[in-house]
Amino acid sequence: MSGYEYDFGRELAGYKAIMDGGRSDIIPVTTQMAEFCMAHGGLNGHDFFRDPELFVRGSLDVQRDMGFHVPDMVWDVYSVEAEALGGKMAWFDTLYPALDNTEVIIANEKDLLRAKAPDPLKTARMPWVLEVLQICHELTGYTHPIHYCSPINLAAQVMQFENLILAMNENPKFVHKLLDFLVEEVLAPYINAYFKVVPDAWIANGKDAVGSLPFITEDILQEFSVPYLDKLRKLCGGGKGIRSDNWWGDSFAENIENYWDVKLHVTPQYLKIQDPDCFRVGTERARAYADVRGCALSFGVGTLLLQNGNKEQITQRVHEYMEVGSRGEFGDKFFLYLCSFSAQTPAENVRYAIDAVNDFNKGIRPYAGEVLSGPDGIAPEIAGGKGFMGIDASGAKSSQFRDENAQQIYKDIFESVMDFDEEQCPELVQKALDMGCDPLAILDEGLIPPMGEVGDLFAAGELFVPEMLLAARAMKAGLAVLKPILTATQSESKGTVVLATVFGDLHDIGKNLVGMMLEGAGFKVIDLGVNTKAEAVIETAREVNADVIGLSALLTTTMPFMQMSIKEIADAGLDIPVIVGGAPVTEDFANSINATGYGDNAPIAVNICKKLIGVAQ
Ligand code: B1M
Secondary structure, eight states: OOSSSSOOHHHHHHHHHHHTTOOOSSOOEEEOOHHHHHHHTTOOHHHHTTOHHHHHHHHHHHHHHHTOSSOOOOOOTTTHHHHHTTOOEEOOSSSOOEEOTTSOSOOSHHHHHHOOOOOTTTSTTHHHHHHHHHHHHHHHSOOOOEEEEOHHHHHHHHHOHHHHHHHHHHOHHHHHHHHHHIIIIIIHHHHHHHHHHSTTOOOEEEEOSSSSTTTSOHHHIIIIIHHHHHHHHHHTTSOTTEEEOOOOOGGGOSSHHHHHHHHHHHSTTEEEEETTHHHHHOHHHHHHHHHHHTOEEEEEEOHHHHHHOOHHHHHHHHHHHHHHHTOSTTGGGEEEEEOOOOTTSOHHHHHHHHHHHHHHHHTOOTTTTOOOOSTTOOOOGGGTTTOBTTBOTTOOOOOSOOOTTSOHHHHHHHHHHHTTOTTHHHHHHHHHHHTTOOHHHIIIIIIHHHHHHHHHHHHTTSSOHHHHHHHHHHHHHHHHHHHHHHHHTTOOOSOEEEEEEBTTOOOOHHHHHHHHHHHHTTOEEEEOOSSBOHHHHHHHHHHHTOSEEEEEOOOGGGHHHHHHHHHHHHHTTOOOOEEEEOTTOOHHHHHHTTOSEEESSHHHHHHHHHHHTTSOO
16 A cells, blocks of 8 residues: 555556666556546536546546556646636536637747736646646646647647648748747746646656647648657756647558658657558557667557447457557566546446456456457447548559540649649649630649549548648648639539537638638538527528538537437427538437437548539549
């Protein structure tokens, strides 16, 4: 017994040993589960994420009762620093609070000059975080790391993701200045304050949802991410504890071993690979890499499998990851990660996962020798079978645009969009007009097809998000030349789509891509943004006489709001088709909530809209 009020025992000691560069005779498991703890304890989000004692005890009570190995405190890790810079927050009863990202905090040099460095001991909820970590230490004896929002992700929070990506292209100097400010004036003081107030503190773990492939390219990673993580480490004492461990996208890397080298550079303590990448790449390949480097290793079991899988699926995945992870000379430097338990994860699934870990540690191994992961692995739908971000795992699809007879100028316009050339594209559109081409044909044969092509390449994993944004920008520059003429000739849009991310959900990158693709295909898009209640959707759809309503959700916890929205739309007497999409949404779910259509990815969403309004077969 440790003498602390909460005793996490032998597995915690093993985890600490691995973090210190040592070995463990037992495989520890870590996770992320604040929302589950809140729901399980019947607590309200407004109190839970504001009262430090309630947050710590509420989390520890559930973690102890469920038999977790390592105390876990994961608050709304992407919003604390942005809130301290003046960002507005959205608060919910049953969900994590989140930064209301509809407002840009820093848009330009002027805003940056005005930005005030927060005081970690006084500003917004930074002191709340420090208090949480102090209380956790008092109650458990464990020095829980601080989570910070990594520099590039924080830049995306203060500028909005799309603005950041475009600024990297147009005004990289400004982005570098912003990143310097965020690292020097916000993150380093915050982390250093934590090192001062929490006993034995030395680990600060960056959270980086948009800071890895395929949100950014490998070039962006090298120019705008890694140098700032290095700088942060330097400003915080230079130790290995300054890390950023939740990068995705391993399966998109051109050379995966090189990508892992970079991951190991920013997180020198261990290499962590999480689903869906872990399953796609294969545990054995990662094990082989870690054997060569002699480094610690961690595999992360996916959120959707943990929420929707049955006992067998969960146990099998946990056992494979533990078995392969713990093989060989360095196998005693392995820990398992359970990606996240949401408010909606059934408590029995949490137990299945923990039982599976404990059984494996006791030697109960019904799946010994079975390895399902890898490029040829059989991933059930739950494991991310539909791909990541709607990106197909099965390789490139053939291009839609292969018309040998297409005239040269349309081809040139097509190429200019594919080259993201926002100067040449409008010039070529003007040239086509000067040559007497029909403006509608320029649109339909020059500007719209490359967006379809870009969407297909994205869906095939051959283009990343920044490239899609740049292509959309070039297309829009060309469209700007055509617009006055199309309006003058009263050319109709293909139809009007009202688009929104549902209530409680602040994710908009996927929805925005769908919106861009719809615009690229000639639709008028009314985008209501994020965190949208059904009333707003209904009101707007009525007002604009919408042809289609599109709803997006990225959290399993906000999927019920999708269902409620569809019901309210029907109750309001609107006879408008509703299509749905987003990473956790499946065709079965869409059918079960009476959605008219389901878009696995952006190009599919566009095709469904075309079919719904009768412009495609
Ligand atoms: Co969040 N997040 N996040 N996050 N985030 C997820 C979704 C999560 C799975 C990560 C994880 O833990 N494994 C997890 C959810 C777990 C669950 O559901 N139970 C999660 C969590 C927990 C959270 C927070 C609670 C974290 C915290 O505060 N502790 C918080 C929640 C805030 C809130 O919304 N209330 C949060 C915050 C954030 C950021 C702000 C940092 C950032 C969002 C930035 C932004 O959107 N402006 C973020 C991100 C980026 C992610 C991940 C990494 C990526 C999501 C994304 O943008 N994908 C995500 C992990 C993952 O997905 N594996 C994660 C890229 C996008 C192109 O794909 O949206 O799927 P997607 O869109 C595709 C298709 O799905 C389809 O087309 C698109 C293109 O092909 N599609 C449609 C999308 N909408 C469609 C609509 C259609 C048709 C097709 O018809 C209308």
